[in-house]
Amino acid sequence: MLGVLPQAAATKLVVAEGAKKYKNLDPAQKQMVNIGGLLVMGLALYAGYKMFSRMNGMIDWFTGAKSEKERKEAENKIQNQINDEISKVGVKPTIGTATAKSIAQSLLDAFEYMGTYEEQVYSNLRVLKNSADWLLVGREYGMPRKRTLVAELYNELDNKEMAIARSILSKIGVTI
Helix, strand or coil: CCCCCHHHHHHHHHHHHHHHHHHCCCHHHHHHHHHHHHHHHHHHHHHHHHHHHHHHHHHHHHHCHHHHHHHHHHHHHHHHHHHHHHHHHCCCCCCCHHHHHHHHHHHHHHHCCCCCCHHHHHHHHHHCCCHHHHHHHHHHHCCCCCCCHHHHHHHHCCHHHHHHHHHHHHCCCCCC
16 A cells, blocks of 8 residues: 555545445345435535535625625615605706716815815815705715715814805705
8 A cells, every 4th residue: 555645545444344334235224324325415515505605705795895785785775865855855956967976076086085175175065056956966976985975074074174064055055
């Protein structure tokens, strides 16, 4: 047995003895062994499936796919609520979707990186003419950093800066 590992030799011996015992069994006992073997195989496959499905969730968590999916679901829910609010306001937006998207992107740019460009935030808020404009910009802003536009303002601006933003928005009938 040169070149054969001791474990492999032992396994080969056990398998050979098991095969001899199996051949000596009567047909009813062989059937029971076969059914038992199928049950063990089925349980092993089920355990492997469960382990893989949990690992797949772990892979999604590790790569961020799960949190991205959750963010998009939350964003869709918020956008549907905003669409309902826009229809309830009774005022037509004075800006188009493209302009709202541009303002939303400009606000996101103001929030990015260290510090906040407050003047950029204020100048974008001054463009809005009514509450429907505010809602439209909020819808287009979405939740790029897992926060709505209002939550982003509260996160990025201190109390003094938030008071300025509130005063700008109060002129168009929006309270935050």
